[in-house]
Amino acid sequence: MLDIKLIRDNPDAVKAGLANRNADTDVIDEVLALDTTWREKLGDAEQQQSALNKANKAFGPWMGARKKNPEMPAPAELVELLGETPSDPETAKEKLRLLGEQKDKVENEAAAILNQIEGLLLHLPNIPHKDAPVGKSEDENVVRKEWGTKPEFGFEPKAHWDLVGDKGLDLEIGGRISGSGFPFLRGKIAKLERALINFFLELHTSEHAYTECWTPFMVRSETLRNSSQLPKFYDDLYRADERDDLFLIPTAEVPLTSVHAGEIIPDDQAPIRYCAFTPCFRREAGAAGKDTRGILRVHQFSKVELMVVTTPERSEAEHETLTRCAETVLERLNIPHRRLELCTGDMGFGAQRCFDLEAWAPGVGKWLEVSSCSNFGDFQARRAKIRVRGDDKKVRLAHTLNGSGLAVPRTMIAILENNQQADGTIKIPEALQPFYGAEVL
RNA sequence: GGAGGGGUGGCAGAGUGGUUGAUUGCGUCGGUUUCGAAAACCGAUUUGCUCGAAAGGGUAACGGGGGUUCGAAUCCCCCCCCCUCCGCCA
Incomplete structure (x- = not known):
């Protein structure tokens, strides 16, 4: 399989190599376009995940604290993510669940694109060594x-x-x-x-x-x-x-x-x-x-x-x-x-x-x-x-x-x-x- | 084919829902000490992806894949592999 980073950084060299092998080069542009979208979606999903992780991490201790003091206010991480102070854990859970679904959607989109990229890459031949003689047949x-x-x-x-x-x-x-x-x-x-x-x-x-x-x-x-x-x-x-x-x-x-x-x-x-x-x-x-x-x-x-x-x-x-x-x-x-x-x-x-x-x-x-x-x-x-x-x-x-x-x-x-x-x-x-x-x- | 046990970091081996990427031991690397070494002590010790000029940040991974959950190494389902016993067969 070819290195996606090489394709990103040096698409023309990759195309030239593929052309010397009589292979299709249009697919490289296709890969590049998909790759850009994939990285955008990935960044988006990971950012959402990061926020959710912070909130979830604070959730357990909050539950524990509420056992001693039912009036214990929600932790700051949770308030920050939700944009408001949740009245009780059940409300918070429901909101977190919805945010999680949003994140899943983006994450799945990213995964589907990555899958597509891999499918294309698996069908691409290797790039010839610089010393290999160039020829058609x-x-x-x-x-x-x-x-x-x-x-x-x-x-x-x-x-x-x-x-x-x-x-x-x-x-x-x-x-x-x-x-x-x-x-x-x-x-x-x-x-x-x-x-x-x-x-x-x-x-x-x-x-x-x-x-x-x-x-x-x-x-x-x-x-x-x-x-x-x-x-x-x-x-x-x-x-x-x-x-x-x-x-x-x-x-x-x-x-x-x-x-x-x-x-x-x-x-x-x-x-x-x-x-x-x-x-x-x-x-x-x-x-x-x-x-x-x-x-x-x-x-x-x-x-x-x-x-x-x-x-x-x-x-x-x-x-x-x-x-x-x-x-x-x-x-x-x-x-x-x-x-x-x-x-x-x-x-x-x-x-x-x-x-x-x-x-x-x-x-x-x-x-x-x-x-x-x-x-x-x-x-x-x-x-x-x-x-x-x-x-x-x-x-x-x-x-x-x-x-x-x-x-x-x-x-x-x-x-x-x-x-x-x-x-x-x-x-x-x-x-x-x-x-x-x-x-x- | 049937019954049971198990797959966690280089190795060994904890961990059964919440600051666990993961206790601990061994190994390895660096340092202190020493004429040098051993021992002892201190420290370090996974990989992928992504953002970033870099510093660094984010994220993922406890055989693989799905699911439950606000949250999974931990619970459920499917698959793969290893071990033990039974059956069958070179």
Whole structure:
């Protein structure tokens, strides 16, 4: 969520940022107008409340005093508020009740407006970081680096769906059980899936400083709002059913981001780094008919996620570190890949800056996104109320970051397609062999 | 699913309608004392919103949301979470 104070103080900068993201900017004027009214009503209500509080505070002692002396006059606070000396407590009560109703009315009006403002803010994306390249669409993303060399084959490389039909990737059975986009794996491919998950986790926990987590795979709507999937992306989520407020997680980012929700973390405990394997469930509502073949785009997939909570001062450095951790996975697996910096028009809703890692897949002849490493700034922290406290005791919003490390299916595609041999077998990358238990698949 | 107990400040733990944002203890920070430290003593120690240039003022919060009342941490209703026991089931 954007900072209402930033919008107040610097509406033009906010609009410019939103415009770079191809987002609507008129809503900012709407928010500003509502905000002005809200603050007027709030001040009004609080002033009335203040007067009522003073009178109420004096009321009890007055009642007590009247027990000893029924002639005890009403206290000055009460007289001041009512503008007259009440004849008896019952009359005073009635008048206070009416004043309270007046106050409630204004208070409710203010609350309704605040609600409206929040509704608008919840649908606004983050403002891009000043260093993020400005651009309209994915065509303007910037390649920051390329690693490895694309393999040369003495034959026409096959796409993964033609490579492993006999090795246990069974899309039809998945379809029979659950529908399209739910791959069924058995035998060697099932084992390869497990090997990749273990390899990822082992690398990030043993060599990188991430704490392994095991999270719930279903979460409440509140948890999804914290990390900004809700309210805007409801259609992309699987919901358990209407009896429970539970959704299937689209990524481990969701449960991990809420681990420290509501907390104030001392600066010296930052950065807090977590990683977790989870299945990810996505309806892919907006992508129907796109990348339908093989396991390019599926409704359920495995992923190991990296997530960081840190101070505003450290977040940029952490962003680079996190991205490097994800890149290391690809390097160890010897997969040709590149790092893309997303332009303002292509970044995800909550990101202020984002690097995508793309693995080369020679069979399908495409770069495949296997990781998206984002710095959210304080965008998620504001929703989740995650804060940090410095040596000077000052409290400020934390920064959150996350990235895949990595998504399994597309990494698997890259391994299969890059390491295919003329005889139809696939060489297992050396780093993965201890986890897979063989050199060839 | 059934029965019961409970959710209060960093922690522990009081508080059942009126100067209680909240007794007290611990912890933490500062000071006195000391060559230094411990102990002792003194003081400080939540966060949000809002008004204000600032100083400072106002307001809100005792799991969450409603209600009763002139007034709610305290009474009523709904929901969530934790604990114990029973049932059921990996």
